[in-house]
Amino acid sequence: MSTTALRPVHAASPRTPRRLPRRGRPVVVDVLAGAAGLGLGITIALGIGAQSWQSVSSPAGLLTAVGRMAGLLSGYAMIVTVALSARIGPLERAIGQDRLIRWHRRLGPWGLYLLLAHVILIVLGYAGVAQTGVLAQLWQLVLTYQGMLGAAVGTLLLLMAGISSYRRARRRMRYETWWAVHLYTYLALLLAFQHQVQNGASFAGHPLATLWWTALWVALLAAVVGWRVALPVARSLRHRIRVVEVVRESPDVVSVVLEGRRLDRLPVAGGQFFQWRFLTRGEWWQAHPFSLSHVPHEHRMRITVKDLGDSSRDLAALPAGTPVFIEGPYGRFTADAATGHRVLLVGAGVGATPLRSLLQDLDEHADVAVLLRGSDEASLVLRDEIAEEVERRGGRMWEALGARTRITISGESLRRAMPDIADRDVFVCGPDAFTATVATACRAAGVPDARIHHESFAF
Secondary structure (H helix, E strand, O other), X not given: OOHXXXXXXXXXXXXXXXXXXXXOXXXXXXXXXXXXXXXXHHHXXXXXXOXXXXXXXXXXHHHHXXXXXXHHHHHHHHHHHHHHOOOOHHHHHHHOHHHHHHHHHHHHHHHHHHXXXXXXXXXXXXXXXHOOOHHHHHHHHHHHOOOHHHHHHHHHXXXXXXXXXXXXXXXXXXXXXXXXXXXXXHHHHHHHHHHXXXXXXXXXXXXXXXHHXXXXXXXXXXXXXXXXXXXXXXXXXXXXXXXXXXXXXXXXXXXXXXXXXXXXXXXXOOOOEEEEEEOOOOOOOOOXXXXXXXXXXXXXXXXXXXXXXXXXXXXXXXXXXXXXXXXXXXXXXXXXXXXXXXXXXXXXXXXXXXXXXXXXXXXXXXXXXEEEEEOOHHHOOOHHHHHHHHHHHOOEEEEEEOOOOOOOXXXXXXXXXXXXXXXXXXXXXXXXXXXXXXXXXXXXXXXOHHHEEEOOOOO
């Protein structure tokens, strides 16, 4: 970003009292992290308690014991993995959905690795005791042991979900296929639970252990059904959101104006996003994350979407009256994340969308500065609205226009434009590469990490 590329411009909407989401509480993270650690300790204790010195005194017995422990740890890892993606409200507000999904992706493979280790070690251990071949023992286990056929099916389903989640495989799959495969993971987890309580040495003859393990899985089921199904259905039925009109903002950007009942009671803050499901033929089954570009005002709100080549292109043709199903709101990209009254909002392209709604919720006395990045003026989404709001607040606004090779954003250029940047909270929204560049530049300009706020929708 060169200073010559920054063109000062001038920045407005009345604030309407409405319900806001609760602030994210770090104590929620500490409590749940402690509970997860305690659960892991109990799981390990169950695995150790099911063994005796005699059972591990032979190589085959040791293989079986380690295999059983791997199975328990795999089950526990899957519980935590699913909980991370269950969109549990307090957890999501405290951490952010993008970070939770990253953790979900990092932990997920370990559950599968432990599952494979469980299968291999158990088969080797049983084969060693029975003095039979490995394949023969595997075949006998699947066909003759109670619940093992279902466990084998569950294992295959989990492996399919894991393989489809790797980046290369995901790129080659249609979204519909990936989504369907992941739905089957819930069936796989049910089969895995049934197998463990029926065949697990830690649970046979141990009702308290069985009760504790069952309680974990029931709590997981309640979280998934509650946060992913019941709450979205309740909110969608209560507010009855429908499409009012679609407004063309530019050749590749549209705004969808939405109307509903008592939207002022919808607990959403500027900068947050919903998972939107437009109930039309061909669209109803998939949800997509879009930020609000205008927070609820009376009975209306708005999203602004860029044509990225997927179903976002179809939004331009949405007919008025289309029912809308919502999940959320989600995100920590909100005014209450600011640690002071000075803020800098940085957006690139359609990344300006949440900045527009975030401006509506910032304190009226906030010292606001805005930087919009685009290849040309036409690419600055909602530029006029943002400029009007900044002008109303008496803030400052710059536009960084031009090719990426010509416009660079560095700590020096940020300090030159805003000498007080080190004392500001910086909210950044745009493509991941742009966000990373701006975050690096802000750190170089002296902005502490705790004051750099950004979220990714690339789940």
